[in-house]
Structures are given as structure tokens and as C-alpha cells.
Amino acid sequence: MEQLEKDKRIHQxxxxxxxxxxxxxxxxxxxxxxxxxxxxxVDRILDVSHSVDKDNGEPVIYYLVKxxxxxxxxxxxxxxxxxxxxxxxxxxxIQNRQPRLKRSARPPASSWKxxxxxxxxxxxxxxREYQLEGVNWLLFNWYNRQNxxxxxxxxxxxxxxSITLLSEVYAAGVQGPFLVIAPLSTITNWEREFSTWTDxxxxxxxxxxxxxxxxxxYEMYCxxxxxxxxxxxxxxxxxxxxxxxxxxxxxxxxxISWGRWRDILAHARCKRRLSERDVETxxxxxxxxxxxxxxxxxxxxxxxxxxxxxxxxxxEPQTLLNHSGLSIPVxxxxxxxxxxxxSTFDVQKVEWIRxxxxxxxxxxxxYRKHLKHQCNKVLLRVRMLYYxxxxxxxEHAESLMKRVEWFFRDVDIWMPEMEQQEVPAAWWDxxxxxxxxxxVFKHGYEMYTTMRADPCLCFVERVGRPDDKxxxxxxxxxxxxxxxx
Numbered sequence: 001m002e003q004l005e006k007d008k009r010i011h012q013x014x015x016x017x018x019x020x021x022x023x024x025x026x027x028x029x030x031x032x033x034x035x036x037x038x039x040x041x042v043d044r045i046l047d048v049s050h051s052v053d054k055d056n057g058e059p060v061i062y063y064l065v066k067x068x069x070x071x072x073x074x075x076x077x078x079x080x081x082x083x084x085x086x087x088x089x090x091x092x093x094i095q096n097r098q099p100r101l102k103r104s105a106r107p108p109a110s111s112w113k114x115x116x117x118x119x120x121x122x123x124x125x126x127x128r129e130y131q132l133e134g135v136n137w138l139l140f141n142w143y144n145r146q147n148x149x150x151x152x153x154x155x156x157x158x159x160x161x162s163i164t165l166l167s168e169v170y171a172a173g174v175q176g177p178f179l180v181i182a183p184l185s186t187i188t189n190w191e192r193e194f195s196t197w198t199d200x201x202x203x204x205x206x207x208x209x210x211x212x213x214x215x216x217x218y219e220m221y222c223x224x225x226x227x228x229x230x231x232x233x234x235x236x237x238x239x240x241x242x243x244x245x246x247x248x249x250x251x252x253x254x255x256i257s258w259g260r261w262r263d264i265l266a267h268a269r270c271k272r273r274l275s276e277r278d279v280e281t282x283x284x285x286x287x288x289x290x291x292x293x294x295x296x297x298x299x300x301x302x303x304x305x306x307x308x309x310x311x312x313x314x315x316e317p318q319t320l321l322n323h324s325g326l327s328i329p330v331x332x333x334x335x336x337x338x339x340x341x342x343s344t345f346d347v348q349k350v351e352w353i354r355x356x357x358x359x360x361x362x363x364x365x366x367y368r369k370h371l372k373h374q375c376n377k378v379l380l381r382v383r384m385l386y387y388x389x390x391x392x393x394x395e396h397a398e399s400l401m402k403r404v405e406w407f408f409r410d411v412d413i414w415m416p417e418m419e420q421q422e423v424p425a426a427w428w429d430x431x432x433x434x435x436x437x438x439x440v441f442k443h444g445y446e447m448y449t450t451m452r453a454d455p456c457l458c459f460v461e462r463v464g465r466p467d468d469k470x471x472x473x474x475x476x477x478x479x480x481x482x483x484x485x
Contacts (some may be wrong), residue, residue: 038068038069038070039067039068039069039070040067041067041068042065042066042067042083042084042087043066043067043068043069044066044090044091045063045064045065045066045090045091046064046065046066046072046075046214046218046219047063047064048062048091049063049064049077061079061080062077062078062079062080063078063079063083063088064077065078071208071211072207072210072211072212072214072218073208073211073214094201097235099230100175100234101233104173104174105174106174107143107172107174109144109145111143112139114136115132115136115139115168117132118132121164122198123196123197125196125197127160127161128157131156131160131164135161135164135165139165139168139169142165142169159186159189159190160193160197163190163193163194163197163198164198166178166198166200167200170198170237176234176236177236177237178237178238179238179239179241180238180239180240180241181242181243181246182240182241183242184242188204190204190240191203191204191240194240200238201235201236201238202237202238202239203219203236203238203239204239204240204241205239205240205241205245206242206245209467212468213465213468217229219235219236220234220235220236220239221233221234221235222234222235228461229455231455232456281356282361284310284356285357285358285361286358286362286371286378287308287378287379287382288308288356288357288358289358289371289372289375290304290371290378291304291305291379293372293375294375294376294379295376296376296380300379303383304382304383307382308356309352310352381445385440385441385444388441389441392437392441400438400441400442400456427463432458432459432462435451435457435458436451438456439459447474448474449466449470449474450471452465452466453465453471
């Protein structure tokens with residue numbers, strides 16, 4: 001030490017040493033991450049596989065394990081002996097649940113009773129007095145069918161109050177599934193609190209495409225005895241995700257369908273705020289324009305005219321009777337026989353047309369030109385969709401659009417027998433025919449990728465789910481180009 005103290009450059013040497021040491025420590029932290037012990041802790045069990053040991057012939061059980069702090073795509077198959085027994089029991093309880101296809105109705109407002117004291121929730125957890133007051137207020141609004149916002153300072157347990165609300169709703173017989181939309185930074189905390197306070201099966205829907213596909217395959221739906229997914233029978237009680245995920249991914253989370261004004265408003269991304277009446281007006285104007293330029297079958301013109309005519313005296317529109325013969329193929333192409341115009345109506349002389357005049361409402365010349373070129377196709381599609389609803393889907397239409405209790409095998413549609421060379425693929429059968437008809441009715445013409453992704457149809461189990469990017473591209477393409485049929 002005395003020799004070092006005599007060195008006049010000792011302070012500079014020490015300073016350089018400290019600087020170099022700090023740089024090396026920084027590089028070490030960047031190049032080599034410390035091991036996270038969560039990586040070897042079981043988070044959830046996704047599936048089970050039974051096999052036989054090739055050496056001794058004894059049965060072997062493997063579990064597909066999702067590890068803590070790791071995404072679903074990093075799940076691995078592990079021997080039963082290497083998996084925590086508690087997690088195996090949790091998995092068994094979830095697997096043994098009976099599929100719930102029927103949804104319980106919300107109890108009447110008169111059923112609400114104030115909780116005078118907190119319940120004892122899972123792990124002995126109880127609510128504080130102010131939290132119990134918040135839960136009572138939330139329950140009162142839920143029973144009375146009123147939307148509400150729970151606003152409080154940070155750290156006072158709004159997440160816990162929301163989760164215990166869902167727990168009370170679950171106990172009242174309305175057993176989900178519940179959708180929780182939260183900021184990305186908080187979804188892990190939501191999952192942890194669900195596990196701490198309740199026995200509900202809560203899953204987090206987020207991550208890469210591979211992870212989300214695994215969630216859809218293993219976490220979203222119950223399976224039948226043959227291992228097939230049962231659409232509408234949800235395996236989870238609560239699904240936690242982000243707002244961005246709701247907008248950009250997974251048809252299972254987004255109620256997308258054609259022909260319903262509310263859905264059009266929700267997903268059309270209009271530049272200005274439109275009401276349902278505005279959308280109906282726009283659709284009627286488009287059909288009026290197409291009818292004015294349509295050169296085709298007289299039955300089609302009469303049908304469209306009856307369809308777009310507003311009901312008198314504000315009465316609800318009834319089922320159209322003027323669609324007889326619509327199942328007969330319409331002559332098309334250059335060889336098709338041209339039908340002479342025999343209209344029993346004059347579009348220009350009808351009083352209500354003034355309100356839906358395309359000359360004053362369709363102002364974009366390029367769109368008018370495009371629509372004029374495609375008007376035959378537009379009217380033919382409208383005609384066939386109506387025929388599909390009235391004559392083919394029939395009484396199943398409402399349950400199909402709700403998509404909660406409907407499955408393709410339940411649709412009683414008679415299909416003619418077809419020779420093998422006439423079907424699109426070797427696996428194509430009557431279930432595929434019914435699924436195609438239901439898919440066109442539900443999602444619209446040429447939405448084949450969306451149909452393939454619909455778990456209510458048979459295509460997911462036959463050919464697998466298509467790529468998410470392809471689904472999103474198809475659903476946001478719009479009608480800029482209808483293409484040739």
C-alpha cells in the first residue's frame with residue numbers, strides 16, 4: 001500500500017480500472033442474461049398424451065406444459081413424473097367439465113341483494129370495507145342492466161373489485177365467458193389476481209401468431225370424445241386480452257358478419273359517424289342505382305324492387321313473396337338469351353325515390369362507373385343471399401348468426417348426392433356442403449379464408465386454420481374490386 005501511495009499516477013490508474021470494470025459489467029449483462037427460475041415452473045397444462053414405452057411396453061403419460069414467463073409457443077411435452085401434481089389436478093378439473101352450450105339469462109333486478117359483509121374468497125382472501133361497497137355498487141348496476149365506470153385512485157384494488165364482481169355473477173348462474181380488455185402492462189396482473197381470488201379458468205390471449213394459434217387450439221374450446229373442438233362450448237371462464245388484439249386478430253373474438261347494420265357500423269371504419277338508418281339509406285341508394293342500370297332477368301328486377309321499397313306507415317318489412325323462380329339459373333354470358341324489359345314499375349316516377357336518388361347521393365364519378373359495371377353482379381348476389389336465407393337456411397338463420405349454440409351438423413339441409421369427380425377435394429362431403437352454404441350466408445360471397453377460420457364450420461378440422469394475415473387481408477379488402485364470377 002505504501003508503494004502504491006507513492007505512485008503519483010495511482011489515482012488515474014484507479015479511475016481507468018473503474019471505468020473499464022463498469023464497461024465490462026455492462027457488456028456482460030447485455031451478452032449473458034441471468035437464468036429465470038420461472039422457466040422451470042409449470043404455469044398451465046394444455047393437453048395430455050398416452051403412449052407406450054417401446055422398451056418395456058408399459059403405459060406412459062405425457063403432458064403438454066406451458067412454463068411460467070414463457071410464451072405458449074415454447075410449451076413442451078413432459079413426462080407425468082416430472083410435472084407438478086397440483087397442476088395435473090387443475091388440468092383434470094378443467095378437462096372433466098361438461099360443455100356448456102346454453103347460456104343462462106341475467107337475473108331480474110329484483111334479485112339483487114346487498115352483500116352486508118365480504119365473502120371469503122379463494123385462499124382466504126376477503127374484501128376491505130370500501131372494496132365491498134364498490135362490489136355492491138357494481139352488482140347493483142349489473143342487475144339493473146346499467147353500464148358503469150369504477151373510478152378510484154391507484155392501488156386501492158379496482159382489479160380485485162372487478163374480479164370479485166365476475167365471481168359473484170358466476171355464482172349467480174351466469175358463468176361467462178367473460179371478456180376482460182386491459183392495457184398490455186396489466187394483463188399478467190389480471191391473470192394472477194384471477195388465480196388468487198377465484199377458481200375460474202382465466203386465460204391470457206396475447207403473443208405471437210404461433211402462441212395465439214396454440215391458445216385457440218388448446219385453451220378456447222372443449223372437445224368431444226373424438227378430440228374434435230366443440231364450437232360454442234368454451235373451455236375458459238374469462239379471457240384477458242388487449243384492445244389492439246380485439247381489433248386486429250381472431251375472428252373468434254370479433255363478431256363479424258355481413259348484412260347487419262350494427263356490425264357494418266362497428267367494422268366499416270367510416271370517416272364520419274353514421275347511424276343505422278344512414279347505413280340502410282346508403283344500401284338502398286346503391287341498389288336503386290344498380291336497378292336503374294340492370295339489364296337482365298325480369299324476376300330479378302321485380303324482386304329487387306320489392307326488396308328496396310320502404311314499408312308503408314312505418315311497419316316492419318315482411319318476408320318477400322315475389323321471389324318465385326329465383327332458384328332457376330339466370331342466362332349469363334354472350335350466349336345467354338337477352339330478356340326484354342317488361343317492368344311493371346317506373347323507377348323515375350316513384351315518390352320515395354327522391355329521398356334515395358343516386359344522382360344526388362352518389363357523387364363519386366369513379367365509384368358510379370365501377371358500380372354501373374358491376375350492377376348485374378351486385379343484384380344477383382343480393383338475390384341469391386336472400387334465397388339462401390329464405391329457402392335453404394330457413395329457421396336456422398337466427399341461431400347461425402348468433403354463433404353461440406350453432407354447429408354445422410345441426411343444420412337440416414338436404415343435399416343431392418354427388419359423384420366423386422364433382423367434389424372439390426377427396427374429403428368433401430355433405431357436411432362440407434352445408435358448411436359452405438352456411439358460410440356464404442354468414443360471411444358473404446367469396447370470403448373463403450374467413451369461412452375456413454370459422455370454428456362453427458367443418459373446414460377448421462378438415463384443412464386447418466388459415467394464416468391470420470390472410471384472414472385480416474380478406475376482411476379488410478372491401479369491395480373495391482368485386483372480380484369476375
